[in-house]
Amino acid sequence: MLYVERDKQGKIIAVRANEEKGATEQKSTVDGEIIEFLSQGKTTDSWCQILSQSDVGIIRILEDVIDLLVEKNLIMCTELPEDAQMKIRERKLIRKKMGDEPFMVDGII
Numbered sequence: 001m002l003y004v005e006r007d008k009q010g011k012i013i014a015v016r017a018n019e020e021k022g023a024t025e026q027k028s029t030v031d032g033e034i035i036e037f038l039s040q041g042k043t044t045d046s047w048c049q050i051l052s053q054s055d056v057g058i059i060r061i062l063e064d065v066i067d068l069l070v071e072k073n074l075i076m077c078t079e080l081p082e083d084a085q086m087k088i089r090e091r092k093l094i095r096k097k098m099g100d101e102p103f104m105v106d107g108i109i
Contacts, residue, residue: 002028002029004027012034015034015038015050030054063091
């Protein structure tokens with residue numbers, strides 16, 4: 001999620017990664033107002049920041065999709081590149097060590 005800061009007319013004047021004074025309203029990275037704000041002469045750095053914010057949620061979704069495909073025997077984990085297998089194992093180990101603590105990223109468990 002992103003946090004927006006608005007002027008007195010309600011127009012977005014800043015988008016922040018974290019909640020700050022003046023920027024407490026939450027918006028999705030694909031919200032129309034966010035995209036419009038970034039399209040108004042902003043640099044590619046702004047777009048890169050938005051993509052980076054959404055990467056965290058996408059990573060978790062991809063992990064879940066891979067787990068489902070393996071569970072249904074549609075792919076074998078060993079068919080994935082060695083680097084991918086290693087990263088998946090590392091993340092599973094980290095989650096296992098976290099135990100029963102809820103792990104949420106932008107509302108995705």
